[in-house]
Amino acid sequence: MTKYPLRVDVNLSLDYLGRVFNDAQILSLKIPHITGVCLDSRAILPGDLFFALKGERDGHRFVEDALEKGARAVVVSENVTGKGISIKVKDTYAALVELASCWRTDWGKKIIAITGSNGKTTTKEIIYSILSAHVQTIKSPGTWNNHLGIPLTLLMIKNSHELAVLEMGMNHQGEIENYCQIAKPDIGVITNIGHAHIGELGSIEAIARAKAELFENLSSHGTAIVNLDDPRIEKIANQIKVKKIYVSMKPDRKADISLTKIGKLDSSRIQLNIKYGESILNLCGPFGNDYSRANLICALGVALICGVPHEVIQTGIDQISWPDKRYVKLTLGRGITLIDDTYNANPDSMKGAIKAMCEEHPGRKIVLLGDMKELGSYSRTFHQEVGRSAFEQGVNLLFAIGEFAKDYASGAINAGMKSKFSYVFTDRDEMLVSLMRDLQRGDTLLVKGSRGSQMEYFSEALKLKLPIERNR
Template sequence: MNLSVREIVAAVNGVNHAIQHEDQCVESVEFDTRKVIENSLFVPLKGARDGHDFIPQAIESGAFLVLSERELSEGVSYIKVEDTLVALQKLAQYFLEKVHPKVIGITGSNGKTTTKDMTEAVLSQHYKTYKTQGNYNNHIGLPYTILSMPEDTEMLVLEMGMDHKGEIEVLSNISKPDIAAITLIGESHIEYLGSRAGIAEAKMEITAGLKEDGVLIIPNDEPLLKRMIIDIPQTVDTFGIGTEATLSASILSETKVDTQFETNLFEGEVFSIPVLGGYNVKNALIALLIGHFFNVPVSKMKNGLATFDLTKNRTEWLKTNDGIDILSDVYNANPTAMKLVLDTFSALKLEGRKFIVLGDMLELGELSNQMHESVAEHISPKKIDQVYLYGEQMESLYNLLHERMPQGSIHFYRKTEKKEMMTHLSEKMQPKDTVFLKASNGMGLSEVVEFLLKSHE
């Protein structure tokens, strides 16, 4: 990046206290002192600690310019602003206009990270493409992503996350997407949004900044969204499996390492994705719609999907040294997502026994017991050999299942009993067995995955 002091002052509407010449440029923008390098602009943000307290450390690490809400000592080069977070967002908007890539915004209760990864893989076959790194998808992460993209970026794929109403509207207005996509409406954050309808309304905020000639992509099987698109002026494309959508898929085959499908729009073409599950085919359909809109050749789109890299902890296959397969999906969970993966895992033809480890799904509010119980219909003793339920909220599911499952096949552990659960699970599993783990990130099932890998070395 090259942003001059003059540009930054104008973009953030700040007061210039910079020692450097106005034409001198910063090469990166950072809010974490651990990432500051020579010629960085440091933006101190207020969180658990006030980033202003780390300004000396940032300067020592190489930052030559700082945004600050405070008056700083003489000899420090800074731009005075009223609010450093707002200034960061304004600077991102300026840089976005300067680079002027096409912008794709992706949100949804589940699958947005995978869809982002697939979309980047499809577009990067034909364009210089940059995407949200990791989970930098909020009011800080999104502007940081924008400011981190190379100046020759042609396509910018932005993941948009939220906890509360109004948050995606902010992200959409910062980024002004050309295409906006909603993967699905689940139950994540229903504690704060009240209902699935409230979640759908919050996800539809992605249209707040959508360009007038832009495109909105939604699932064809979501009536909540269908009702909300009646009055929007932009084009609406739909996707689904076995449905009359703009882009519809038929699944040809599913294994634990790949899924093949064909579509109504690209007749005679068979697409392959290196992940399991029909729900991931839906994510791939979004990527294909976006690639098609930007005229990426079908052969390149096929290659992009077949070789895309999935962000860590998203439905990741691992294997212990003694031959136990682990399907780790421990980054987040809501009832819709948990049921989708359970159905796919249950249907897989595997050599050994099937184990599942399910932890609490958080932020479900007063509906928590009911929603945990709803998972019971997706766990069959004919398809699952051993069930491990972890966390206080999983007790309601345990109470439903323990009479349906054979004696000795279902186990319940409270949050304080993680070590006991890990030990018992590890001792129970044998080579050629497969275990699927899923829970909200706050339940820390990644620790269970690591324990299994180490204990079966």
């Protein structure tokens, strides 16, 4: 997976910094423009402005290092040593947020913000690709969806950009509201509301309230993209007064965007007829399951409100940069299909990925499952539910590893899977050996687990043992 250093290129004058920080002393400093904003001293480039943030490690400890590497100035909240210019503020994170928020306000164009329990990053990439085929657009890199990534993304925006696409993650109440205060989004997308982070938030209702903060904090002239296939999102939409664009995968819903026909073109591409406002789009792409089509219709809702002509949309779809390790299909040696979905997992995305695999692929279907994190007291129940769903969807072999591996297995066995087709491991090398022994030509294999489960170990090992023939 690509890791992006916490640094962005900028072009900031002293006059601008002095106005943002309300500090006349800055204007008297004899330094040229700031050419970058950096939060990690290891990534400093000459000309950068370094913010000494206090977190797990106090950034003030690295001020001297940042200056030695060529930082033009540092933003600090306490006295520091080192030869260079320091800008002292009460709170360095608040200063970063103020700078990003002012930059966003001065830019003054539309921002699209995306949240949801599943599909945020993929939907962001689809939206970005379609909008980029129409006007100059910028997006948050990778999964910059938190308290650091969002302000940095805002600082990446240039005057030449017409639109910006941000992703907003959350694991507690008030987090999305805070991000909205910084980014001031005009268009909001909630992809879905599921059980991710239920261990922290306590209930699906609390998760819905946290996600609702996006719609509730849109600008007065903003637009909510409402997924009618999720009743919780529909309920939230009924309680807000901004403009709404309705999307659905069901043709009988009164939606602005809806699927009307699905047909298969070849092994990797699907033909879709989609109601797009008053037009009908004929699109093709790798949308072979509900999992991916739900992301697409949300993206098309954004395209509609942004005025993207229907003839441009296919171009955008053809140029999508699909996120790494999110339901990425690879054809390995011996005709084995590997579905690498190892970036993260929660109960809904687990069941969705298993359902998608079983819908799309004939023949034997195998799952390699790691623990789902952040489920708290619900952990055993949800792991058992996923095991049961795997059997009911048509999975033939289940391999599980981790603290809750036995719960995956018991869920599948209680649903009817024979115990000889369900394997539990504590050692990943033993699990890999067992899997390689059982693999047959033409099998389809899904590998998935939460980030902390590090299930990419298996997908990377399989690619080495059975070299890739093609992907997507």
